[in-house]
Amino acid sequence: MPSPASVFRVFLTRWRSYKYRFVPWVALNVARNRRTLRHVPAGCCDKVIADAEVCSSLVPFFQHLFTSDITKQKELLSLLPSSTRAMYPAPDASHQQQCLQATLSANDIMYKSLGFSIDRQPSSLNAAGTGVFVSRGFVPKGALVSMYPGAVYQNYEPIFFQSIGNPFIFRCLDGILIDGNDKGISKSVYRSCSRRDQLGPLKMCDCTWLTSIPHNPLGVGQYVNNCSNERAANVCYQEFDVPDSFPVELRQYIPNVRYAHDVEGPLRCVVLVALRDIHCGEELFSNYFTLVQ
């Protein structure tokens, strides 16, 4: 019969090994969803697709968003090197072209560019609030399907007040936290950090995920619900550090900002990747439980 002290030690070791994605939810529900636990070997980077693939999905899609908004990007374009300007149509394109662009919503552009679009709708699960659905097209296995927006905190930065009653705090495998709450103090913090980092017309992140019509429609990953024993995960989270080479004019579509301005190194993002083909009308389910062994 093991002693209470050894039982406690085992419990403590296992608890510390949880790289819990959403703290309050995991604490309450881990026992009920034991079969859905995701096991990751210690030190493993837990990536389903390579960072280069993430970039090669994001960059052309963001270029489409940028091109469709080219008349509003005139001032920014004028500051860019001529080699970058040459990649986009002139802002004074014909009236006909501008009218065509104005009628396409960001979701239409997503559908044209990626072959699917996603939307927030009431979840198909009882009492699970809002969820994210494939609203048009088809998501092939391995495709980048969404992004987890929010302010990025290093594990030593203060997040106590933002975290009270907040189910949107995502924990990366290395302890970095992303606050994807679009309300209250979290919203104010995000807006204030984004204004701090803006250089004239050059925006370093997207703020519109805080509204009901995001400019980058991928930025709704914080609303993806957890899988269960009955509903298997069809997407998974993956950390992505934005490389220095990422085009500066496209940073305005990244739905993440650093909480502290003086943190060195690349900006942390989290993307959601399809684990299987996902069809139109299906709800996205991720796995909030990751056990690092």
Ligand SMILES: C[S@@+](CC[C@H](N)C(=O)[O-])C[C@H]1O[C@@H](n2cnc3c(N)ncnc32)[C@H](O)[C@@H]1O
């Ligand atoms: C990151 S949020 C997801 C968005 C949430 N559905 C909403 O409408 O705000 C996490 C919260 O969603 C709810 N949730 C997520 N998965 C669920 C599930 N499988 N069943 C019931 N509620 C769920 C829980 O309230 C959890 O704290």
